[in-house]
Amino acid sequence: MRRRTQLLVGIVIVVLAVLGWTARRAWQVRSDLTAAQSQATYVQHQLTAGDAALAENALPTLRNNIQRAVNHSGGPTWAVVQHVPVLGANLAAVRRTALAAQALGRDALPEATAALHIVQRDKPVHDGKVDLAVLSQLQEHVARSAVATARARSILGTSDGLAIGAVSSRVDEARAKVVQLDDALHNAQKALRLAPSMLGADGPRTYFLAVQNNAEARATGGLIGAFALITADHGTLTLDRTGADGPHQLKTALAAVPFDPASAATWREAGSNVAWYDANLTPHFPDAARNMAGLWTAQSGHPIDGVLAIDPLVMRQLLIATGPIALADGFPVTADSVVDFVAHDEYVRYPDTEKRKALVSGLAEALFHAVVAAKEPVKTLQGLARAGSSGHLLLWSAHAEDQSVLESTLVGGALPKKDLPYLSVITQNYGGNKLDYYLHRKVVVTPAKEGYLTVTTTLTNGAPTGLPLYMHIRADNPTGHLPYGQALVGISVYGALTSEIRNVTVDGKPVKPLLDKDHGHPFGTFTLELPRNTDVVVSLQVREPKGTLVYHQQPLMAPDELDIQVHHRIVGS
Numbered sequence: 001m002r003r004r005t006q007l008l009v010g011i012v013i014v015v016l017a018v019l020g021w022t023a024r025r026a027w028q029v030r031s032d033l034t035a036a037q038s039q040a041t042y043v044q045h046q047l048t049a050g051d052a053a054l055a056e057n058a059l060p061t062l063r064n065n066i067q068r069a070v071n072h073s074g075g076p077t078w079a080v081v082q083h084v085p086v087l088g089a090n091l092a093a094v095r096r097t098a099l100a101a102q103a104l105g106r107d108a109l110p111e112a113t114a115a116l117h118i119v120q121r122d123k124p125v126h127d128g129k130v131d132l133a134v135l136s137q138l139q140e141h142v143a144r145s146a147v148a149t150a151r152a153r154s155i156l157g158t159s160d161g162l163a164i165g166a167v168s169s170r171v172d173e174a175r176a177k178v179v180q181l182d183d184a185l186h187n188a189q190k191a192l193r194l195a196p197s198m199l200g201a202d203g204p205r206t207y208f209l210a211v212q213n214n215a216e217a218r219a220t221g222g223l224i225g226a227f228a229l230i231t232a233d234h235g236t237l238t239l240d241r242t243g244a245d246g247p248h249q250l251k252t253a254l255a256a257v258p259f260d261p262a263s264a265a266t267w268r269e270a271g272s273n274v275a276w277y278d279a280n281l282t283p284h285f286p287d288a289a290r291n292m293a294g295l296w297t298a299q300s301g302h303p304i305d306g307v308l309a310i311d312p313l314v315m316r317q318l319l320i321a322t323g324p325i326a327l328a329d330g331f332p333v334t335a336d337s338v339v340d341f342v343a344h345d346e347y348v349r350y351p352d353t354e355k356r357k358a359l360v361s362g363l364a365e366a367l368f369h370a371v372v373a374a375k376e377p378v379k380t381l382q383g384l385a386r387a388g389s390s391g392h393l394l395l396w397s398a399h400a401e402d403q404s405v406l407e408s409t410l411v412g413g414a415l416p417k418k419d420l421p422y423l424s425v426i427t428q429n430y431g432g433n434k435l436d437y438y439l440h441r442k443v444v445v446t447p448a449k450e451g452y453l454t455v456t457t458t459l460t461n462g463a464p465t466g467l468p469l470y471m472h473i474r475a476d477n478p479t480g481h482l483p484y485g486q487a488l489v490g491i492s493v494y495g496a497l498t499s500e501i502r503n504v505t506v507d508g509k510p511v512k513p514l515l516d517k518d519h520g521h522p523f524g525t526f527t528l529e530l531p532r533n534t535d536v537v538v539s540l541q542v543r544e545p546k547g548t549l550v551y552h553q554q555p556l557m558a559p560d561e562l563d564i565q566v567h568h569r570i571v572g573s
Contacts, residue, residue: 032069050378052116066105069098093171100152107148115141125374130235139192146185153182187409200232205305212311214557215343215434219283221311221555242365244357250276257294263287264518285413289396309394312342314387321379322370328362343437347468391572392555415519419497421544424552431488432475438462442561452541461530485532492525495542504540
């Protein structure tokens with residue numbers, strides 16, 4: 001009996017010693033990772049500010065803190081304790097975090113710093129020309145940084161639900177940041193790989209630049225309110241023409257445009273005999289871009305090599321780099337004012353439609369020249385990167401080899417080809433006015449039975465009184481009297497490839513939407529009258545495959561207010 005007691009006491013002492021050792025080591029790892037996080041934030045801030053020297057000076061301290069975390073979370077004792085229920089899951093999660101941080105601090109951030117040195121020293125964009133040799137150097141560093149970030153993402157894996165408490169939340173936070181960085185770097189890597197051919201390394205290429213106005217929403221952003229033609233020849237960019245929508249610029253006549261058989265019947269019907277105002281009714285940007293390319297060729301007789309779509313939010317990012325731009329009448333447009341100017345203020349300031357459109361076209365021209373001058377190359381590239389990662393900048397190529405790469409990026413704007421959990425709420429302005437400047441959307445996603453999600457979207461039309469006629473007048477020729485400021489909204493909800501949609505209601509009353517598929521993605525769509533200062537609540541259930549839900553934010557004036565109560569990530573905005 002005494003011997004058993006001594007053995008039990010001995011076991012307890014060993015266990016307590018191990019737990020004490022583990023607690024001390026865990027505290028050391030926590031201290032190391034906290035210090036590393038602080039240094040990483042500093043390095044990121046310096047990279048964003050464009051100071052490669054300060055970022056590089058901070059890297060040794062960052063690497064030392066990370067290496068200590070790796071050392072303190074390693075060894076046979078730590079490995080054994082990782083198998084202890086509950087406690088072990090937390091220790092394993094901490095170890096994975098330290099190893100992921102090592103991949104970032106040792107490889108990814110130094111390569112990003114080296115890329116910034118090149119941008120500062122060699123200026124890839126200057127005097128209207130993109131230096132393709134410099135882009136090649138950047139591609140090498142970005143590719144190595146992307147490999148390291150992908151390794152960190154793989155180490156962190158997906159949330160397994162075993163870690164608990166503060167450890168679980170911190171690991172989930174780290175994972176989300178690494179996923180975001182990994183996506184951004186891989187998109188940048190693909191962009192740099194495509195850049196030489198798309199910038200005319202093999203001969204001139206001509207692009208149609210569509211300026212979308214989100215105040216009159218379309219699936220890919222907004223109505224095409226202005227345009228430009230740009231030629232790229234061995235990196236030299238030339239602005240050939242600018243213009244605006246209207247009978248003398250983008251002609252209103254319908255044109256037959258080839259369509260993709262996989263596109264939705266709803267959009268295919270429009271696309272077979274399309275007009276500029278409905279060219280981008282589909283959220284699948286390759287289809288929208290083909291419509292624009294076909295329309296321009298039908299109008300001008302000249303084929304184009306690609307379509308680039310931007311909106312006022314992209315202009316804001318670019319004006320941060322270029323500084324203010326003056327219109328032809330001297331009126332200044334700044335990064336802080338351009339979104340409101342294009343979507344609202346221009347209609348108040350310039351009641352003469354022709355004058356207003358000429359000035360907006362002039363704004364696009366002045367912005368182009370300011371961007372290609374690239375006095376602040378780091379800020380210019382950062383602005384383009386932010387615009388691309390937010391979904392407000394979209395690109396399509398008529399060249400199949402380039403397009404096959406673009407479709408796998410957010411900039412390509414294509415609907416996903418894999419059957420993964422996917423959700424997107426699309427609203428479109430069917431009233432031909434600019435009331436989407438005042439549209440607010442709140443989307444709530446909650447789990448339901450049988451693998452379904454309940455998606456509830458509250459639409460609010462916040463239009464005030466006293467608007468210019470151009471902003472609120474209905475162009476859909478409604479019959480009878482309509483209250484002032486009432487909007488006509490088309491709403492579509494897209495799911496994954498194997499999704500099913502059911503139980504659709506508007507303000508609690510069942511409705512029967514048009515059900516269709518767009519490149520394999522089921523969606524339901526219908527039209528709503530949206531009175532001013534009134535909420536309209538749309539609810540439905542959509543069955544999704546298992547996994548992390550991707551919510552794709554439509555490029556609008558303002559991103560949705562989201563309450564997603566399942567594991568998810570947000571793409572865009």
